[in-house]
Amino acid sequence: MTALVTLWFWLLRRGRSGLIALLLGTALFELIQPLAVASLGDLSRLQALLAIVPKSFYALMNVTPDFLMAAGLSGYLALGFTHPIYLLLSAATVIWFAGRGLAGEMERGTIQLALARPVSRPRLYLARVLGLLVVALAVAACATLGMLAGIALSHPAGTLTYAHFVPTALAAALLVWCIGGLALLSSATADRMGQAVGWVSAAIVVSYVVDYFAAIWSALEPLEPFSIFDYYNPGLALSAGTLPLTNVLVLATVGLTGAIAGLLVFARRDLPT
Numbered sequence: 001m002t003a004l005v006t007l008w009f010w011l012l013r014r015g016r017s018g019l020i021a022l023l024l025g026t027a028l029f030e031l032i033q034p035l036a037v038a039s040l041g042d043l044s045r046l047q048a049l050l051a052i053v054p055k056s057f058y059a060l061m062n063v064t065p066d067f068l069m070a071a072g073l074s075g076y077l078a079l080g081f082t083h084p085i086y087l088l089l090s091a092a093t094v095i096w097f098a099g100r101g102l103a104g105e106m107e108r109g110t111i112q113l114a115l116a117r118p119v120s121r122p123r124l125y126l127a128r129v130l131g132l133l134v135v136a137l138a139v140a141a142c143a144t145l146g147m148l149a150g151i152a153l154s155h156p157a158g159t160l161t162y163a164h165f166v167p168t169a170l171a172a173a174l175l176v177w178c179i180g181g182l183a184l185l186s187s188a189t190a191d192r193m194g195q196a197v198g199w200v201s202a203a204i205v206v207s208y209v210v211d212y213f214a215a216i217w218s219a220l221e222p223l224e225p226f227s228i229f230d231y232y233n234p235g236l237a238l239s240a241g242t243l244p245l246t247n248v249l250v251l252a253t254v255g256l257t258g259a260i261a262g263l264l265v266f267a268r269r270d271l272p273t
Contacts, residue, residue, distance in 0.1 A: 018100075021095040023138055027146030029089060033080035034150035037073065041157065041258045047272040073158025074239040080147060081172055081234035087208070090139045094176050095200055097135050098183035102198035102262075106271060121267045125188070129259050132180040140173035172249040175232045179204060181258030188262035188269070204228075228254060 078084060091127040102125075144165050151160070183200045190196035214224035221273045224230050 013036040018096060019135070019138075020091065022089060022096065023142045024090045026086065026093065026139060027142040027149075028145035029083075029086055030080050030143045031150040031153075033077060033083075033147055034156050035154045036202055038154035038156035040065075054272075062182075072239075073160050074164065075235055076261065077151075077160070078235035078238040081168065081238075082145065082232075086143065090172070090176050091141070091179050091201075091204055093139055094132065094135050094180040095183045095197055095204075097188045098128070098132060098180055098187045099190075099193045099196040099200075100130060102184065102187035102189075102266065103190040104193035106190075107192045109165070115171075122263060125263050125266050128184060129263075132184060133177070134258070136173045136180055138171040138175040138177045142168040143172055161241060164241040165240050167235050167241055167243045171232060171237045171243055171247070174248060174255075175228070178228050178255040178258075181255030181262075185258040185262035185265065188266035189234045 051129070148162075148165065154186075182203060183196070185194040186200040186203075187193075190199065208229055210220060211227035211229035212221050214220040216225070229252065231244075231250040232248060233244070237243050
């Protein structure tokens with residue numbers, strides 16, 4: 001256990017600069033969201049504007065006009081957790097971490113130094129999984145705290161239940177964990193960090209495109225359940241304070257499956273020299 005904790009701290013310490021920069025970027029982006037909402041003034045006056053916004057915009061944000069009108073302030077703030085920039089920042093954080101921790105070290109040759117000590121491959125890999133869990137929680141926490149700071153600064157009009165930020169943060173953490181599990185599998189399989197990042201990024205982009213186009217193109221609707229983004233609904237969490245059990249199970253299971261598959265690959269593969 002001591003060796004595992006040591007590996008975990010060493011892993012986080014080595015990547016702290018890039019990790020902190022990405023987390024601060026996520027927090028800053030979410031801080032801006034309440035400021036933008038407050039600049040709109042009375043949200044009830046936006047119904048006419050919502051009627052002329054193209055359907056593709058709502059599909060991009062994974063919401064509907066009816067939801068925004070019914071949810072009010074919570075609905076508009078939840079857009080900060082479905083905005084493509086937020087998704088890019090959160091995915092980049094965990095993909096960078098997973099890619100650097102395995103494929104990056106294999107590319108640099110430092111993985112051999114770690115394994116030269118009395119540390120097994122499964123234990124070394126488990127340290128990466130624990131690091132991934134910390135990163136997933138950190139992304140969700142930074143995003144949530146950033147938005148709360150923005151609310152405190154701007155005081156946007158409308159009612160808001162602050163307790164609902166807990167399930168919203170959980171939804172965000174589950175999505176990051178899901179992406180991170182797939183990133184660990186990719187990183188365990190690849191020999192170079194660029195290769196690992198490319199593989200998992202392509203998979204995430206395809207998943208996002210399927211979810212986006214399924215909302216505006218009926219031919220792709222049968223494929224929508226195969227997208228991980230179909231099970232990510234922070235709008236419902238922030239407005240109603242609930243998370244569908246199916247969403248929790250799917251995101252948690254996909255992430256866990258990816259992490260376990262990555263362990264099996266990493267434990268048996270030949271490491272580059």
